[in-house]
Amino acid sequence: MAALGRPHPALVAGKYLALAAYVAFALFPLYWLVKIAVTPDRLIYSEGTRYWPSAATWDNFREVLGSDFLRFFGNSVIVSLSTAAITAVIAAGGGYAFSRFDFRGKRLVSALLLLTQMFPLLIIIAPIYRIVASLGLLNTLPSLIVTYTAFNIPFALFLMQSFFDGIPKDLEEAAMIDGCTRMQALRKVILPLTLPGLGATLGFVFTAAWSEILFALMLIRKEESMTFPVGLLNFVSKFSVDWGQMMAAGVLALVPSCLFFAFIQRYLVQGLTSGAVKG
Amino acid sequence: MSAALTDTPGGTRGRLSRAYLGMVAEPWLYLLPSLLLIGGVMLLPLAIGLGYAFQEFNLLRPGAAKWVGLDNFQDLWADPQFWRALRNTLVWTGASVTLQFAGGLGLALLLNTRFHGKKLVQALVFLPWAVPTFLTALTFSWLLNPVIGPVPYWLSGLGLIEEPYNILGNPDTALWGPILANVWYGVPFFAITLLAALSAIPSELYEAAEIDGASGWQSFTKITLPFLAPMIVITVMLRTIWIANFADLIYVMTGGGPANSTQILSSYIFTTAFKRLDFGHASAIAVVLLALLMIYAAILLAVRSRLVRR
Structure with a gap:
């Protein structure tokens, strides 16, 4: 208007x-x-x-940094960064296939991906717990990384597809006519153009993994492998009167999110409308 | 085709079909890791989870799971907590979506105009979206606490409550705490989505309307709303589903209490699975929630297809 x-x-x-x-x-x-x-x-x-x-x-911050929170923070960084990196790579492959190829079954795959965004995720919390337990991976960070990666792939895939769609197909075709294989064309021509898109995907997935709490509560019950949200919640229920320290820990949890937010801000509109499914 | 079969391997025909096979397989190769993970970590557990709904399956009670048909659903029917959670789900979802939408539409309309410091304002008002949900939940439960938060004093100042107490501790009002947090967290999402739709409306339409002497309100109801309507329907639908499934805020802020007064279906699923390790019942609740959401989506999609046709 x-x-x-x-x-x-x-x-x-x-x-x-x-x-x-x-x-x-x-x-x-x-x-x-x-x-x-x-x-x-x-x-x-x-x-x-x-x-x-x-x-x-600054006392509250000093005390928090001298406590277990440092370990929780480290665990969360490991989980979120690994999830973001693995998801971005895998979703880039899928997004590329969706953007550049017309193949039979494409509609079916895309319907399946949408389905994963619609059903109550909590339906699978019990089966996931059983599977992880039977593999002996309860209380381990890799169990969280694999779960979060799978949860984030559909959205990241659509997001990467929208970035690939924005890169003219002629560019890699020209490179392939000039004698590049598809892989070379990808590496030399497409990858540099996709970097902002990859960055945005990393940001979105990192933020999502950083704040996930219910599956982390279910799969991690030992203190040494708790992520930040689980650790903080544990702290809150144990020492519910130490307001200053809890909030100092909260401020620390906010820092990585704000950094990534500053970074992905430009892509917000594109990201949220291309997938249009993720909070 | 029969010619291809009689051809010797390595002949033109064979090489061609191998190249064709390569072309067909290539996209699947790029998709494979995604499909494997989604299949293994989401779809397979989904099938297993649906199966749990028809089994007696509690980790605290040893013994193998056994199929019990519809027993879990019969138990739910007789479970007053389930009905309470169902009612709360309607209040929670309805109030959250309505308030988020109203707030988001207002914000999107404002951001779609020209003003000084727009970039900064946009970054600041979108910030809540980036705050981790557990932190949103904790922050609001602290804000609502009369010892360290100002909100109880505001509420009593406005005459909404008699004295500054914690509304999270009162079964009659507790659900509004998480709803408030959810509105704060969700307004940016609606604003972003609607802003994208708003900027897609051709500005010539408004110019033409202005020349024809339309008032601002008329161009809003005759141009903006009809253009936004299909987008609004789909966003509201996805958001409703997402919010109905969204248990984090409630779990962290109240744990479903006091006295189960804030339990919604999804948080009830989580507490049943997490605290009671009763996977059979948890899955039965999840199946009911899934069915309700599917009916809701079907109705909204029908509405949307009528809107688009018009």
Whole structure:
């Protein structure tokens, strides 16, 4: 709705007011998280609901970094990065097949991929637990990596397909006519053009794996292999009065997500509309 | 074809068909890892999970699983917690989708206009989407806690509650805590999707309407909404399914309590599988949820095909 003519000043003021309200709604909970995280322990009860703390401290962060959270953080980084990397590679192959080939069964495969996005994922939590247990892989990070990879492939595949669709087919055909094999054409011509798409896929999958909690709760019950969400939840149920430390841990969990968000922001619209299925 | 059969191997015909076979196989080769993983980790367990719904299968009670037909479903029928969860699922999904949609549409319409600092505003209002769900859940349960959160004081200031207490602790109001968190988390998604659809509407339409003397409200109802309608239907459908299946916020914020007052079907599946290790019952609930969602999707798709035809 491009503004044609001169809108009424009251309308303009209303618009900026509404935008400010949205920004405040989006940021206030995060501000509060950070605020409590830097409030010194002795002030939490007296100033818990003040909007601006009278003193700030890094103590909570220091204590969190000296605790088990560092290990949880490491486990989550391993799981999320491995999931993102493996998913991106596998989905790139699938997306390429979907973008460049017309083959019998394509509609069926694409229907199957859509199906995986529609059914309640919790239906498979019990069978997955059984399978993982019978393979002796309970409480191991690889069990999470394989599960998350499979969960994220359909969405990542559609996303990669949309990126490949944006690269003209003539480019690799020209390279192949000039004597390249398909693999060479892919490596020298297509791959460099796909890097932003691969980056976006990595970002989306990393964010998804970083925040998954239900399957992690089910498959990991030993402290040494807990991921960050499971560890934090465990901490919350055990020490539900140590607000400062919990929130400091929360702020730390936010950091990687924000970094990846800053990175994938440009691709949000394309990503969410191409798959159109993922939260 | 018969000629190909009599040809000697290595003849032109044989080489051609090998090349043809290679061409047919090539896309499948690239798809193979994806298909293997999805088949092994999602579709096979899905089939097994559907089977569990018809078995007596509890890890806490030793003994092999045995087929019991529809017993699990009969138990559900008599289970008041199940009916409570079903009602809560409707409230949770209906309220979340409606509020997310209203908030998202408003935001998308605002972002589709020109204003100063648009890039920054867009990044800030989309940020909640990137916050891990467990953290969203914890943050909101802290905000709702009168010891360290301001929300109870706002609510009592507005006269919505008599004194600042934690609404998560009251069975009558607890479900609204996760709904609030879900709205915060989900508005950006709707805004992003609707924004993409909005920017696809040709601006000539608005110009023509303006020349013909249409008011802003008229061009909104006569141009914007009809153009968005098919997109809105499909997004709302996918979102509804996704939210009905979305148990994380409720599990982390209330665990289904107090007194099961916030249990929805999907969180009930999770607690039944995770805490009680009763896989038979968990799967039966999941099958009911799946059936309900399929009926819902079928209705919405029928509505959509009528909208598109018009």
